[in-house]
Amino acid sequence: MAEKTQTGNAIVETIKTIVYALLIAGVFRTLFFQPFWIPSGSMKETLLIGDFLFVNKMAYGYSYASCPSVIIPRFGVDIDAEDLCGFTKGNNTRLFGGEPERGDVVVFRHPVTGRDFIKRLIGLPGDKIQVREGLLYINGEPVQVADDGTFDEIMAPQGPQGLRPRCENGPVGDGGTCIKSRQVETLPNGVSHTILNIANTSVDNTGIYTVPADHFFFMGDNRDNSTDSRVPQTAGGVGFVPRENLIGRADRIMFSSAGRSMLFFWTWRGDRFFKAIE
Template identity: 45%
Template sequence: MNHEGKPLTKPAETGTWASIRETLKVAIQALLIALVVRTLLFQPFNIPSGSLVPTLLIGDYLFVSKYSYGYSKFSLPLSEYIPIEANGRIWAAEPKRGDIAVFKLPKDNATDYIKRVIGLPGDKIQMIDGILNINGQPVKRERIADYETVDSYGQVAKVPQYLETLPGGVTHRVIERDGDNGFWDRTELYTVPAGHFFMMGDNRDNSTDSRDLANVGYVPFANFVGRAEMIFFSVDEGTPAWQIWNWPAHARWSRLFTTIH
């Protein structure tokens, strides 16, 4: 009550402050929705290297489904700073042979890697003269038209390309930049431990993957982030995606919204 006995009323909020408050409210809601989507459903990634050429190219931007394999510590943003052990998953569903998956590098549990699932727990894997062998059997591969790429000297070169069919029926393309005589075309026999997976790139002579036990090795199931699902944008190597004025000439329009196999 005021001194005249009339009830006090709250001053009307000005249009400017009401607009600011509503804008902040919408922004906070949008951020929360984005955080939930990124943590539980889909996370965007870009391809920085050529290890999965010809399937994925440098400059591809893709969505990775976080729910495909269930959730572990590494499903969370900034997981490397979370002081808990990664010792399992909830709603777990194991990766299938042939999946292209993002995982945290076991060496540091922080760096994102993307490779194809080649070996399942208990499998025996070996490269013999460029041929992938799984559990003592050579994997079928069929020579197709050469793939045009860039060699180690930056020169355009045509390299052998194959259709490889994994046990279970997944067929995908691989290239052998150095023919069947590359460094990783003759390897020891690997036995995949329980709870781990063997990952390889489709660019067999230009991929640091599970064949390199010192730098990648076997990947624990807990380290999987998600499965690559779809390319939502793609731009020529060396062209930043934010330079929208370059899109007409440098965007790879034919790759947009293509599913990943």
């Protein structure tokens, strides 16, 4: 009888340990850092498919979007941040934290779908943003750009979704070299980063977007392969992003996998461990 009691106590203790661990992990993820796995190429070459990073949630303070979303389609789990903290949504404010800065790489909730996106912050409240012939204008002034060679990668399926890169020299067959023109873009506050060009597209020439109060304008660094604020929400884009939808700032890549899963350690990229995001 004593043995059964000990076994029962051991099971209860194990369950309690698991519950405590989950609670601690939930609090940690809600308040401090959120893991993020790069699923697409919209931020190349700053971020590659398979980069794994932690998002600094303390940088901009907290809102309903700071609550974690747990989405595991394989097991039918779809718990959204709004399900947990939606009662705080709607006032478009944040608690604590600092102001986002132009050039930050930010994770935010899509204003319509609620899915997490990662893009570069280009437009602040009140800014006028326009793209003409592929060149970004902020408040009527063109940003500085300098040619910086090309970004080359092998044409092959990338990441869990098996996405294939788009190429400026395309179409390119499997195993061929996919090439994009690369430039260094410098924003008005001095932040510099690389951008890529694939082709002349509709978002290379836009109207003037005036960013509303308490909203932000985001663009991907892979300019011709990014769904971002250049396309309004009514047309399937991102549009202007409310302040309360910001989740946090991406500061550093922890590691990066060139394979179909981050668990395939033999595919990890040796040059991207703890790499700063610029």
